[in-house]
Amino acid sequence: MDSITFSTDLESNIRLMQTIFQGDNTFVTRRAISHAGLSCAVFFFDGMVNNIAINQSVIRPIVCSDLSHASAETLCQTVLQINDSRVETDMAKLFASFLYGDTVVFTEGEARPVVVNTKGFSVRSASEPENERVLSGPREGFTECFMPNLALIRRRLNDKRLKFTFLRIGSRTNTVICLCYLAGVCEQKLVTHLKRKLEALDIDSVLDANYLAERIRDHRLSPFPTLGTTERPDVVAARLVEGRCAIVVDGSPVVLTAPFLFQECFQSNDDYYINFLQANLSRLLRVAGFIFTITFPAVYVALMLYHRELVPARLLFAVSAAQRGVPLPIGWETFLLLLVLEALKEAGARTPGAMGQTMSIVGGLVLGQAAVSARFAAAPTVIVVAIAGVTGLMVPKLQTATLWLRFALLAGAAAYGLYGVSLALALVLTWLCRMHSCSVPYLLNLIPRVQAEQEDAWLRAPWFFMRHDRFAVKRNSSKGDKP
Numbered sequence: 001m002d003s004i005t006f007s008t009d010l011e012s013n014i015r016l017m018q019t020i021f022q023g024d025n026t027f028v029t030r031r032a033i034s035h036a037g038l039s040c041a042v043f044f045f046d047g048m049v050n051n052i053a054i055n056q057s058v059i060r061p062i063v064c065s066d067l068s069h070a071s072a073e074t075l076c077q078t079v080l081q082i083n084d085s086r087v088e089t090d091m092a093k094l095f096a097s098f099l100y101g102d103t104v105v106f107t108e109g110e111a112r113p114v115v116v117n118t119k120g121f122s123v124r125s126a127s128e129p130e131n132e133r134v135l136s137g138p139r140e141g142f143t144e145c146f147m148p149n150l151a152l153i154r155r156r157l158n159d160k161r162l163k164f165t166f167l168r169i170g171s172r173t174n175t176v177i178c179l180c181y182l183a184g185v186c187e188q189k190l191v192t193h194l195k196r197k198l199e200a201l202d203i204d205s206v207l208d209a210n211y212l213a214e215r216i217r218d219h220r221l222s223p224f225p226t227l228g229t230t231e232r233p234d235v236v237a238a239r240l241v242e243g244r245c246a247i248v249v250d251g252s253p254v255v256l257t258a259p260f261l262f263q264e265c266f267q268s269n270d271d272y273y274i275n276f277l278q279a280n281l282s283r284l285l286r287v288a289g290f291i292f293t294i295t296f297p298a299v300y301v302a303l304m305l306y307h308r309e310l311v312p313a314r315l316l317f318a319v320s321a322a323q324r325g326v327p328l329p330i331g332w333e334t335f336l337l338l339l340v341l342e343a344l345k346e347a348g349a350r351t352p353g354a355m356g357q358t359m360s361i362v363g364g365l366v367l368g369q370a371a372v373s374a375r376f377a378a379a380p381t382v383i384v385v386a387i388a389g390v391t392g393l394m395v396p397k398l399q400t401a402t403l404w405l406r407f408a409l410l411a412g413a414a415a416y417g418l419y420g421v422s423l424a425l426a427l428v429l430t431w432l433c434r435m436h437s438c439s440v441p442y443l444l445n446l447i448p449r450v451q452a453e454q455e456d457a458w459l460r461a462p463w464f465f466m467r468h469d470r471f472a473v474k475r476n477s478s479k480g481d482k483p
Contacts, residue, residue: 004020004091005111006106006112006113007111008108008109008111009108010039010040010041010106010107010108010109013111013113014029017029017041017043017104024045026045027043027046028043028044028045028046029042029043030042030043030054032058032059032062033062033063034062034063034066034067035063035064036065036067037068037069038065038068038069038070038079038107039107039108040062040105040106040107040108041105041106042054042058042062042103042104042105043103043104043105043106044098044102044103044104044118045101047121048100048101048119048120048121049101049103049118049120049121050118050119050120051120053082053118053120054103054118056081057080057081057116057118058082058103058105058116058118061079061081062079062080065079067079069108069109070110071107071110072087072107072110072112072113072114073087075105075107075110075114076114080105080114080116082116082117082118083117084116084117085114085116085117086114086115087112087113087115088114088115089112094113094115096168096174097115100119100176101120101121102115102117102118103115103116123143123144123145123148124143124144124145125143126140126141126143126148126152127140127141129141129142129231129232129253131231131396132230132231132232132269134268134269134273135270135274136270136274137234137269137270137272137273138234140152140232140233140234141231141232141233141253142231142232142233142253142254142255143253144251144252144253146178146248146251149233149248149253149255150178150180150248152233153180153233153236153240153246153248155233156233156234157182157237157241159182161182161183161184161185162180162181162183162240163180163181163182163183164178164179164180165178165179165180165191165195166178167179167195167198167199169198169201169203169206169212170203170204170205170206171202171204172204172205173204173205173206173207175205175249176250177206177212177247177248177249177250178248179191179194179195179198179246180236180240180245180246180247180248181240181244181246182240182241182243185240185241185243186240186245187243190244190245190258190259190438190439191245193438193439194216194245194247194258194438198212198216198247203215206249207251207252208249208251208252208254209229209247209249209252209254209255209256210254211249212247212249212256213227213229217437218436218438219435222431222435223400223404223405224262224265224398224432224435224442225260225265225397225398225400226258226259226260226435226436226437226442227256227257227258227437228244228256228257228258228260228264229255229256229257230254230257231253231254231255232269234269235257235269236255236257238272239257244257244258244259245257245258258437258438259437259438259439259440260437261437261440261444261445262442262443262444263444263457263458264397265290265398266283266286266287266290266395266458267283268286270282271283271460272460276460276461276462276463279460280459280460283458283459284459285394286394286395287458289391289392289394289395290391290394290395290398290402292387292388292391293388293389293391293392293394293402294402294406294409295421295425296384296388296391297334297338297384297385297406297409297410298406298409298412298421298424299413299418299421300334300380300381300384301330301331302413302414302417302420303418304319304323304330305330305331305413307417307418318380319378319380322378322379322380323378323380325375326375326376326378327375327376328377330378330381331410331413331414333377333378333381334381334385335410336377337371337377337381337382337385338385338388338406338407338410340367341364341385341388341389344367345389347363364386368382368386388406392406405428408428409421409425411424412424444457445457445458
């Protein structure tokens, strides 16, 4: 596009534009000539523009103009009746705006085009995200439209220090992204680090925020998230106030936030809209649920295979009686039932509407009862797997990590019993201690050498104890962790 040059001859410019977009039936060329002789050509894409704005703010002012000749500046300042128009000489910016719904206007005797903001493509209304519903609190959510998403953030943060930095990524999609932060609250090192990562990306297309998340996140092969994701403006505003950065991607309702810590996986939006006592109880249940869902099947298999002396006699007799006649060893039995559980969850998620939920519940009940009746599986094993599946739903942000850890600990239990489970947990904890997100330790508030604010860590303090700098991290305590 940089090699394209326009001339002062209007007809030549019309032919050049028609040649560039030849074969595109949505490309529209509209000529407008005033009574005084002012001749202009208007170009836009059908379906991407607001037709009323073009007719009333572009075409009508040109036709009614009493000028016989007008420069690009005159056209912007005295003829066009629209609040956003500019003279554009950068061809890359010109075509990026044109392809995104703006209108380009050429006039006779002027080689510089005028770009008019006439975007009018249909957008989805802001509604509450399905995956982040709250019992009380705001009901708004981000949509796929870029500027309205930024407006939702700015409406909640009426602070002149709120900064929006635009970048374009993707050699083919030329997607606009926005790096949001609060100057003076967010560390400049973090902003520079993220901007450098984004500018260094070499990618053809960016169609969703996950295209960027997998490229710029720390520890790309880890199942634990090191970038936050949300579809709620109130969550983004809260994290910006805490000194973090947000990345908004055009065409995606998901906003990325960084840094992201392990403790945030157990936090919910409801925690800040309900009483702190209830919020803390819910957080403790989520932590317990995560530990339970990854260890319960493994501990059950380890006890039944290697450590039966640790099981109460009555419980051991009941489980042994239920296992009688089951053809598979208890380790393989638990493994296959966990696979069936994941298959039911996937089928329920991919089936549209209420049918998916019904199929998951009914399918689990029918298959479980049939497996026990046919002696393919023991009833205690079905109960253990069912409890592990239910508790795994308590922490949706760690579903990927839960799936991998559950099978890893199960393998350790089948091989070495409780010693294998302990070894696997120790390796996972060591791995987590070495992880970081944008130079911030991933297990912040669990590592003694790192000091940070504690008001909203694993438990939430009452609002009258909260301070504005509750995410402040003493960087000198983690020397060597440079972005």
